[in-house]
Amino acid sequence: MKRPETRLLSLKTLAVISIIAINAAFGAAVLSQTKEERAPFPPPKMEPSIVTPGRTDSASPSDAIVLFDGKDLSKWRSAREGGGEAKWQVREGYMQVQPGTGDIATREEFGDCQLHIEWATPAEVKGEGQGRGNSGVFLMERYEVQVLDSYNNKTYYHGQAGAVYKQYAPIVNASRGPGEWQSYDIIFKAPRFDEQGKVIERARMTVLHNGVLIQNNVEIYGNTWHDEPALYIAHGPKASIKLQDHGDLLRYRNIWIRPL
Ligand code: MG
DSSP, X not given: OHHHHHHHHHHHHHHHHHHHHHHHHHHHXXXXXXXXXXOOSSOOOOOOOOOOOOSXXXXXXXXXXXXXXXXXXXXXEEOSTTOOBOOOEEETTEEEOOTTSOOEEESSOBSSEEEEEEEEOOSSOOSOGGGSSOEEEEETTTXXXXXXXXXXXXXXXXXXXXXXXXXXXXXXXXXXXXXXXXXXXXXXXXXXXXXXXXXXXXXXXXXXXXXXXXXXXXXXXXXXXXXXXXXXXOOXXXXXXXXXXXXXXXXXXXXXXXXX
């Protein structure tokens, strides 16, 4: 009788000691980061370069590449295979989708970036759901921030304006009305792939719609297709910004980008 009792006690004692030890070890791990894990001290010398901001928060700062200044489409090409000229219309200070001519894409390619773009859906409201004022801003020609007239226009939640299409609904619906100018400010981090084409770091996106945060550093799951689940297909570190011809008379203006 005596022997099993002693054994039971010792097992219980052992368990308690183990829990204390695990807690202590865990606590110690949290408190004592290795030297490599801690911020360098003193911090490395890095003099931030001087950037002159635009006269307004929507005007391009001095280090931005202006992709469209309201005058011509020289920075754009057709996104169709074979490229060619972008065939959208340029009017007073804006470009407008020319339905049937296809998507357009920047001639220059970008990876990590900050993008400012302004858009307006048609003042004359036609259609509903995805059929009302549909277009899109595609980062790297693959990852779409939806453009849609989402003012009093119900559609699936991850398909409305400001959604990372079919992946993330916007946090809020900050839409202005049809025909009004709206803006997106997008901070994008490109995905990273290893040599075998496996994604080792997913893309990330932060989006402000009319100055309101609607996507907060979300992790993108891959290409934003409408009829298939997202999937990464390996690509280079840079690709074009693409704007979608979805058949609606969307307008765009004041587009600039800061490669990061
Ligand atoms: Mg779209």
